[in-house]
Amino acid sequence: MQTPGVLEKFVLNLxxxxxxxxxxxxxxxxxxxxxxxxxxxxxxxxxxxxxxGIFVMIGSAVIGTTERVGAGPALVISIILVAIACIFxxxxxxxxxxxxxxxxxxxxxxxxxxxxxxxxxxxxxLMLEYAxxxxxxxxxxxxxxxxxxEGFPFLxxxxxxxxxxxxxxYQTALASNPDAVVPHFLGIPVCVNLPAMxxxxxxxxxLLKGIxxxxxxxxxxxxxxxxxxxxFIIVGAFYVKPENWVxxxxxxxxxxxxxxxxxxxxxxxxxxxxxxxxxxxxPQKNLPIGLIGSLIICSVIxxxxxxxxxxxxxxxxxxxxxxxxxxxxxxxxxxxxxxIAIGALAGLTSVLLVLxxxxxxxxxxxxRDGFLPPVMKKVHPKFLTxxxxxxxxxxxxxxxxxxxxxxxxxxLAIFGTFxxxxxxxxxxxxxRKTEPDRPRPFKVPFCPWFPIIGIIFCSGLMFVALREVKxxxxxxxxxxxxxxGIYFMYGYQSxxxxxxxxLQHLSENNSESNHLSESVK
Numbered sequence: 465m466q467t468p469g470v471l472e473k474f475v476l477n478l479x480x481x482x483x484x485x486x487x488x489x490x491x492x493x494x495x496x497x498x499x500x501x502x503x504x505x506x507x508x509x510x511x512x513x514x515x516x517g518i519f520v521m522i523g524s525a526v527i528g529t530t531e532r533v534g535a536g537p538a539l540v541i542s543i544i545l546v547a548i549a550c551i552f553x554x555x556x557x558x559x560x561x562x563x564x565x566x567x568x569x570x571x572x573x574x575x576x577x578x579x580x581x582x583x584x585x586x587x588x589x590l591m592l593e594y595a596x597x598x599x600x601x602x603x604x605x606x607x608x609x610x611x612x613x614e615g616f617p618f619l620x621x622x623x624x625x626x627x628x629x630x631x632x633x634y635q636t637a638l639a640s641n642p643d644a645v646v647p648h649f650l651g652i653p654v655c656v657n658l659p660a661m662x663x664x665x666x667x668x669x670x671l672l673k674g675i676x677x678x679x680x681x682x683x684x685x686x687x688x689x690x691x692x693x694x695x696f697i698i699v700g701a702f703y704v705k706p707e708n709w710v711x712x713x714x715x716x717x718x719x720x721x722x723x724x725x726x727x728x729x730x731x732x733x734x735x736x737x738x739x740x741x742x743x744x745x746x747p748q749k750n751l752p753i754g755l756i757g758s759l760i761i762c763s764v765i766x767x768x769x770x771x772x773x774x775x776x777x778x779x780x781x782x783x784x785x786x787x788x789x790x791x792x793x794x795x796x797x798x799x800x801x802x803x804i805a806i807g808a809l810a811g812l813t814s815v816l817l818v819l820x821x822x823x824x825x826x827x828x829x830x831x832r833d834g835f836l837p838p839v840m841k842k843v844h845p846k847f848l849t850x851x852x853x854x855x856x857x858x859x860x861x862x863x864x865x866x867x868x869x870x871x872x873x874x875x876l877a878i879f880g881t882f883x884x885x886x887x888x889x890x891x892x893x894x895x896r897k898t899e900p901d902r903p904r905p906f907k908v909p910f911c912p913w914f915p916i917i918g919i920i921f922c923s924g925l926m927f928v929a930l931r932e933v934k935x936x937x938x939x940x941x942x943x944x945x946x947x948x949g950i951y952f953m954y955g956y957q958s959x960x961x962x963x964x965x966x967l968q969h970l971s972e973n974n975s976e977s978n979h980l981s982e983s984v985k
Contacts, residue, residue, distance in 0.1 A: 509758020517730020535723025552918025568829030593880030692807025834962025
């Protein structure tokens, strides 16, 4: 048999796949604690979905921004489109997660179907979705914290009206107040979003403690925010005026599609449920329930909030920064503003929990496969959590929060989500072809049509958005190029070293086994 040349070997390595059974063996050896049930997973899903989308992005989705038009009251149609666009990838995630119940989500599924290089790029895109998304949500958290402080007259003025450079990144500080005085160090402007950095650090400490503790914390946050949103729907329904729904779609189909793109931000991180597969009891049954159940529940809630919000006031009166709180003030219910701020803080906190959780589990899976230094796959001896990855990723997110603009971060995270959804749908089609007989505890119905519809919906929305949002449309390809560079400069060689270590370890084990057999004889 002819030995492959250097170039051929290089290409083969790029396309090298990992059998799903290898991932299962790795998972069994590493021993993350299995504590989550179907209800816990639904709570994680609701934690991820109900947050910044309702309390922040719904305003810009209705009205639009300088770079994109809004949907108007037709945003309810946008939400239906997003739910449809998400349900097909959700079914694909459920099939994969039931077959390969390990940490890593779309990164693992890509490795099993498309090979090493595609897996690295998928992991890199997921970092965009989770880590950058964390920065955007943390910035929104700061805004609602200040709004909460404003409701307490006895608090000092420095808390109710802090300097812009202590509660914003540099670009947002200048955008909110061009005349703001920003301190400089060696000629460099210094802006530190202290509240965002604080909540990111607190969430990291909760994640270090353990996944069950994180799930319990998420349950409290979900209860608070769902209670506040339910109260808004019930109270706000009495102030709905049908004439506010006219014109229903002021920007036509383009506005509906761009509204779908904006509200897609709400669904960032719901796929993080699949990253909890390795810590789930009976994942073959519970993961599909968690993924699909949380998606349906949250889509219904978003639709109801949109109907009530757009019916309470004229479209042009909706506030971009705090649409729900402003709507209650608009109808004279000022007492509700404090409750909204508390619900928003709870909602955004739970989203941060899921996004940071997803970040750590993706990086943990990549470290376990040799793409990252071995120290990053260390599990805490007491808490059984990947503590090195948790600490390192938190530090990187804190650094990013100093200079990444919230709006751009949100749009980049959306592009990352679209990409991962498309890749997972493609992966299901490939694995159905290459391993048709592999046991599938959950199957995507009407395959290949459902995955194909998912690909069309998600890639179509992404294509429409790329033509409208100029800044993030340029930065997203740049992120991919940086990922390619890191892979070829470090990831590729690191994985080769990891393979040699595995072969060496296997050889040593075989030698010990043979020696033991000879001793017995």
